[in-house]
Amino acid sequence: MQAMKSLFVCSFLFSFLSISTTTTLDTIIPSRSMRDGETLVSAGGSFQLGFFSPGSSKGRYLGIWYSVDIETVVWVANRETPLGDSSGVLKVTEQGVLVLLNSSNSMKWSSNSSRTAGNPVSQLMDSGNLVVKDGNETNPDNFLWQSFDYPCDTFLPEMKLGWDSSTGFDRYVSSWKSTDDPAPGEFSVRMDRRGLPQVVIMKGAKITARVGSWNGLYFAAYPYPPQTRENQILGRKFVLDKDEVYYEYRLLNTSIFSRNMVNPSGIVQRFTWVYQRHSWELSYTLQADRCENYALCGAYTSCSINVSPICACLKGFVPKSPKDWNSGYWSDGCVRKIPLACSYGDDFLNYTGVKLPDTSSSWFDKSRSLKECKGLCLKNCSCTAYANLDIREGGTGCLLWFGNLTDIRQFTSGVGQDLYVRLAASELDHIERKSKFNKKKLPGILISSAVLLVGTLLIGLILYIRKKKLRNQGVRSIDCTKHYLGEDREDME
Ligand SMILES: *[C@@H]1O[C@H](CO)[C@@H](O)[C@H](O)[C@H]1NC(C)=O
Ligand SMILES: *[C@@H]1O[C@H](CO)[C@@H](O)[C@H](O)[C@H]1NC(C)=O
Ligand SMILES: *[C@@H]1O[C@H](CO)[C@@H](O)[C@H](O)[C@H]1NC(C)=O
Ligand SMILES: *[C@@H]1O[C@H](CO)[C@@H](O)[C@H](O)[C@H]1NC(C)=O
Ligand SMILES: *[C@@H]1O[C@H](CO)[C@@H](O)[C@H](O)[C@H]1NC(C)=O
Ligand SMILES: *[C@@H]1O[C@H](CO)[C@@H](O)[C@H](O)[C@H]1NC(C)=O
Ligand SMILES: *[C@@H]1O[C@H](CO)[C@@H](O)[C@H](O)[C@H]1NC(C)=O
Numbered sequence: 001m002q003a004m005k006s007l008f009v010c011s012f013l014f015s016f017l018s019i020s021t022t023t024t025l026d027t028i029i030p031s032r033s034m035r036d037g038e039t040l041v042s043a044g045g046s047f048q049l050g051f052f053s054p055g056s057s058k059g060r061y062l063g064i065w066y067s068v069d070i071e072t073v074v075w076v077a078n079r080e081t082p083l084g085d086s087s088g089v090l091k092v093t094e095q096g097v098l099v100l101l102n103s104s105n106s107m108k109w110s111s112n113s114s115r116t117a118g119n120p121v122s123q124l125m126d127s128g129n130l131v132v133k134d135g136n137e138t139n140p141d142n143f144l145w146q147s148f149d150y151p152c153d154t155f156l157p158e159m160k161l162g163w164d165s166s167t168g169f170d171r172y173v174s175s176w177k178s179t180d181d182p183a184p185g186e187f188s189v190r191m192d193r194r195g196l197p198q199v200v201i202m203k204g205a206k207i208t209a210r211v212g213s214w215n216g217l218y219f220a221a222y223p224y225p226p227q228t229r230e231n232q233i234l235g236r237k238f239v240l241d242k243d244e245v246y247y248e249y250r251l252l253n254t255s256i257f258s259r260n261m262v263n264p265s266g267i268v269q270r271f272t273w274v275y276q277r278h279s280w281e282l283s284y285t286l287q288a289d290r291c292e293n294y295a296l297c298g299a300y301t302s303c304s305i306n307v308s309p310i311c312a313c314l315k316g317f318v319p320k321s322p323k324d325w326n327s328g329y330w331s332d333g334c335v336r337k338i339p340l341a342c343s344y345g346d347d348f349l350n351y352t353g354v355k356l357p358d359t360s361s362s363w364f365d366k367s368r369s370l371k372e373c374k375g376l377c378l379k380n381c382s383c384t385a386y387a388n389l390d391i392r393e394g395g396t397g398c399l400l401w402f403g404n405l406t407d408i409r410q411f412t413s414g415v416g417q418d419l420y421v422r423l424a425a426s427e428l429d430h431i432e433r434k435s436k437f438n439k440k441k442l443p444g445i446l447i448s449s450a451v452l453l454v455g456t457l458l459i460g461l462i463l464y465i466r467k468k469k470l471r472n473q474g475v476r477s478i479d480c481t482k483h484y485l486g487e488d489r490e491d492m493e
Contacts, residue, residue: 027123030094036060036086041067044126046257047074051088055180060088062100062109063182064128064147066257068273072280074128074154074259075147076182078109096120096132096144113144120144127158152182155189155260161199162191162239162246171246175262187266195362196389196399197245200294201286203266207294209287210407213359213399214238214247215417216390220356221292223415233258258283291409295358298333299404302354306412314405315349316427333404338427342381345425348374353416355409356387357401364389366397373398377422385421 026043028034039050048067051060059082064075078100087103096117100109117134124130130147137143148159151173155161160171172190176182187208192200199211199219212220224230235250251258257273268286273279290296290310291303297311298320304310311325313334319325320332340346368376370388377383382402389397395418405421423431 026125027121028090028092029121030092033089033091035090036083036088040124042124042126042128046126047124047128049124049130051083051086054176054182055178057082057180059083060086061182062088062090064124064130066273068257068275068278069280072259073182074156075130075150075152077147079152080183081108083108092120092122092132094120096134098122098130098132098145111145115144117144128156129158152176153185153261153263157249157251157258160246160248161189162197162244163193164244166243173260173262175264175266178264185264187262187264189262189268191245191247192360193245194360196359196364197240198359199247201262201266201268208266209268209292209294210358211286212355214240215356215388216392220417221286221409223355223411223417295331295406297330299406300334300336301330302351302408302410304410304412314351314408314421315431316421316423333406336424336427338424340381340422341424341426346378346422347425347428348377348386348420349423349428349431351408351410351419351421353411353414354419355407355411356399356417356419357385357405358407359399359401361403362399362401364397364399366390368398370395370398373400374420376400377420383422385419387417387419391417 024041025032026040028040034040034049036051039048041048045067047064048070049062049064052063052065052070052073053060054073061079061082062077063073065071065073077098083100083102085103088108089101091099091101093099096113096115098111099107102108111132113132117132119135120132121135122130122132127148131140131143132145133143140146148156149169149171151159151161151171153173153176155173161173163170170190172188174189175185175187177185186203188202189211190200190202192198192207196213198213200207201209201211210221214220218224218236233252233256235252237248237250239246239248258270260268260270262268266287270283271280272283274281286292289305291305297303300314300317301311302314304312309328309330311330313319316337317334318337320335321329324330324332366389370386373386373388376398377386377400380400380402383400384403384405385401387399388395389399408419410416
C-alpha cells in the first residue's frame with residue numbers, strides 16, 4: 001500500500017514535471033500552433049487555454065479555464081460553431097489573426113483586427129486574457145486583439161463592461177444557452193447608456209434587474225460602504241468621460257480568484273475560490289430578493305423587503321388601479337393625488353436610504369451643486385426628482401429625472417442615498433402637517449395631557465388638603481365651640 005502510494009506520488013510528480021516541461025508555453029506563433037489535447041498555461045499558472053466539451057455535449061470548443069478548477073470555463077472562442085471531433089487546431093496567421101481550423105482546414109472561428117503585425121504572437125496572460133500582439137509588445141492599447149473585448153458569461157477582474165464612445169464598441173456579458181451549450185443565451189449584463197449610464201441585466205431587449213448607476217462609491221442597488229469586505233478585496237472603478245463609459249474591478253490580493261458570472265437563468269453571482277476546501281464559494285447573488293425584480297412595484301413606488309406588502313406608493317401618490325394593487329398586482333404603480341402645480345409652486349420630499357430610480361430618462365451635470373440642481377428641476381415641469389450625482393465629499397454634482405420614477409427601493413440598514421421627489425406644494429403641506437401631527441404634535445399632546453393630569457391631581461390634592469385643613473379648622477372651631485357644647489361630638493362624626 002505504502003509502496004503504491006509513493007509510486008503514485010512519484011508518478012504524479014513525474015507527470016507534473018513532464019507537464020511543466022512540455023506544456024508551460026503561454027504563446028503560439030505562426031510556426032507553432034496548438035492542437036486539441038494541448039494547452040497553453042499562463043505565465044503565473046492561473047489560467048489555461050485548450051479544447052473541451054461542456055456538460056454532456058460532444059462538440060469540441062476552444063476555451064479558457066482556471067488551473068485550480070478546469071471545470072470552470074471563463075471564455076469560449078467558437079461559442080456557436082463547435083468542432084465535431086478532436087482534430088481542431090488553433091493557429092495565428094502571419095497577419096496576426098487567430099484561426100480555429102478543423103481537420104479539413106475549414107475555419108470554424110477567427111479573431112479579427114484592423115491592424116497587422118510584423119511578428120505576431122498570441123499569448124495567454126495571467127489575467128485570463130488571450131491576446132494577439134506584435135512581438136514583445138506590453139502596452140494593452142497596442143494589442144491587435146484580446147478575448148477580454150468579447151466576454152462570454154464570465155466577467156473577470158480587469159475586463160471592461162461598457163462602451164467606447166468613439167467607435168461605438170460595446171463590451172457586455174452574455175449567458176450560455178445551457179450548461180451544455182456555450183452559445184449566447186437569452187440573458188446579458190450590459191451598460192445602458194441612456195441618461196446616466198447604469199448596469200442592467202436583460203432578457204432579450206427587456207430589463208429584468210438593475211444594478212443601477214454609480215455614485216462614486218457603489219452601484220445604486222448594492223450600497224457597500226468603503227469599509228466592507230467587498231471593498232477590501234476588490235478595487236472598483238467606474239469611468240465616464242467623453243471617450244468611454246465602463247465598469248471594471250480588480251482583486252487587491254492577486255492570490256485570490258474571484259469571478260462574476262451570469263448563469264443560463266439570468267442570475268448574476270460572484271464566486272470566490274476557497275483553497276482549503278478546493279471549491280468555489282458563493283460571495284453574493286445580485287437578484288437576492290423580490291425587490292430586485294425590475295420595476296416590480298411600478299411607477300412612483302418603493303419596494304421594501306422587510307415590510308408586508310413589499311410595495312408601497314411614494315408619499316402623495318395613490319395606486320393607479322386600486323383593485324389590482326390590493327390583490328398584489330403592483331405593476332401599474334401609483335399616480336399623483338394632486339397634479340404638479342409647475343410654475344405655480346412645487347417642492348420636494350426628502351427620501352433617505354434608497355436605491356435611486358431608473359436613470360434611463362435622467363440628465364446629469366458633474367459641476368452643479370445640490371441647490372442648483374433643485375432650481376434646475378423646478379424650472380422644468382417634466383422634472384420629477386433630483387439627487388447628488390456623487391455621494392463622496394458630502395455630495396457633488398446633479399442628477400435630474402424626467403418622467404416617471406421606477407425601481408426605487410427602500411433600504412433598512414442605514415445605507416443608500418438621498419432622493420428628492422417633486423410634489424405640489426399643497427400636497428407637501430398636507431404631508432408635513434400630517435407628519436408634524438404624528439411626529440411633533442404627538443409629543444406635544446402627550447406633554448399637555450400629562451400636564452393636565454398632573455395639574456388635575458395637584459388641584460385635587462390642594463382641594464383635599466384645604467378641605468381637610470378647613471375641616472380640621474372647622475372641627476377645631478366646632479371643637480372649640482364643642483368644647484363648650486360638649487366633647488363627644490367629633491368622635492360620633
Ligand atoms: C469542417 O468544417 C466544415 C464546415 O463547417 C464541414 O463542412 C466539414 O465537414 C468539417 N470537417 C470535419 C472533418 O469535421
Ligand atoms: C470584426 O468583425 C466584425 C463582424 O464580423 C466587424 O463588425 C468588426 O468591425 C470587426 N472588427 C475589426 C476590428 O475589424
Ligand atoms: C522579446 O524578448 C526576448 C527576451 O527579452 C528577446 O530575446 C527577443 O528577441 C524579443 N523579441 C522581439 C521580437 O523583440
Ligand atoms: C492574499 O490572499 C492569500 C490567500 O487567501 C493570503 O494567504 C494572503 O495573506 C493574502 N495577502 C494579503 C496581502 O492580504
Ligand atoms: C414609465 O415611463 C416609462 C418610460 O417613459 C414607460 O415605458 C412606462 O410605461 C411608464 N410607466 C408607467 C406606469 O406609467
Ligand atoms: C435629507 O435628509 C437627510 C437625512 O436626514 C439629510 O442628511 C439631508 O440634509 C436632507 N436634505 C435636505 C436638503 O434637507
Ligand atoms: C424639460 O426637460 C425635457 C427633458 O430633458 C426637455 O425635453 C424639455 O425641452 C425641457 N423643457 C423646458 C421648458 O426646458
